[in-house]
Amino acid sequence: MTNKLIDKRTIFKIKDLNLWYGNDQALKGLNYDINEHDVTAIIGPSGCGKSTFIKTLNRMVELIPSVRTSGEILYNETNIFSKSFRVEELRTKVGMVFQKPNPFPKSIYENVVYGAKVHGIKNKSQLMEIAETSLRSAALWDEVKDRLNSNAYGLSGGQQQRLCIARCLAIQPEVLLMDEPTSALDPIATAKIEELIVELKKEYTIVIVTHSMQQAARISDETAFFLLGELIEAGNTKTIFTTPRDKRTEDYITGRFG
Numbered sequence: 001m002t003n004k005l006i007d008k009r010t011i012f013k014i015k016d017l018n019l020w021y022g023n024d025q026a027l028k029g030l031n032y033d034i035n036e037h038d039v040t041a042i043i044g045p046s047g048c049g050k051s052t053f054i055k056t057l058n059r060m061v062e063l064i065p066s067v068r069t070s071g072e073i074l075y076n077e078t079n080i081f082s083k084s085f086r087v088e089e090l091r092t093k094v095g096m097v098f099q100k101p102n103p104f105p106k107s108i109y110e111n112v113v114y115g116a117k118v119h120g121i122k123n124k125s126q127l128m129e130i131a132e133t134s135l136r137s138a139a140l141w142d143e144v145k146d147r148l149n150s151n152a153y154g155l156s157g158g159q160q161q162r163l164c165i166a167r168c169l170a171i172q173p174e175v176l177l178m179d180e181p182t183s184a185l186d187p188i189a190t191a192k193i194e195e196l197i198v199e200l201k202k203e204y205t206i207v208i209v210t211h212s213m214q215q216a217a218r219i220s221d222e223t224a225f226f227l228l229g230e231l232i233e234a235g236n237t238k239t240i241f242t243t244p245r246d247k248r249t250e251d252y253i254t255g256r257f258g
């Protein structure tokens, strides 16, 4: 399915992607392009393959031993499944934020600079600069700048989620994958993350799984509707929500199932 009208750079080109967990096929013949600086929302009923799909984009899904894939995902024009492709580099460039905030049991500062340290940066002022820049980008700096050495577990759920976003940003990704990043948060914390996503798309490309139609409509440029492992319909979010082509998309977005 072709889905782009505007002339933007394609960051992921997905070609005939299939994925199996053992004998069970979870993704079926997906063809889709994801463009730079778009927020792309992945929607669909429980079990339709949304999480599996985004975890395939940085090959995290392969951490499950029974997983087998076929097809291609071109990331900046290189197939991520090719033998010579460096998966560690992919996971640096394509970061992930999960449903439940998952900070490490460390200080706020140590959480943010963790990846930079793993990458060998030792200089204290450089690390402090990375921490401040990342926390500012995640709209958290003002709330934590006086308590950087406090344990991250002392933050609220919404703050912890922004900390996890800051931790991702600190390793300078190009893409942020977000798997229902607000489903564990209250409406105010959710609104803050949504505002942040809209701000972050100036610098990053964002793919977000969401169960909330309102959230998809509020923050995404493109929406892809999945059903039983298939990509049923994708395109401009406004179009998908106002004039879907497929009856199954219409039924889902109007709450008739799922």
Ligand SMILES: Nc1ncnc2c1ncn2[C@@H]1O[C@H](COP(=O)(O)OP(=O)(O)OP(=O)(O)O)[C@@H](O)[C@H]1O
Pocket (backbone or CB within 6 Å): 021, 024, 026, 044, 045, 046, 047, 048, 049, 050, 051, 052, 053, 064
């Ligand atoms: N580790 C796994 N082993 C085997 N099957 C799995 C595994 N993870 C997911 N599946 C199956 O793959 C299919 C897609 O699951 P996935 O979690 O990607 O769906 P989803 O759309 O993200 O669901 P939800 O909205 O409930 O999170 C489901 O049938 C699920 O049972």
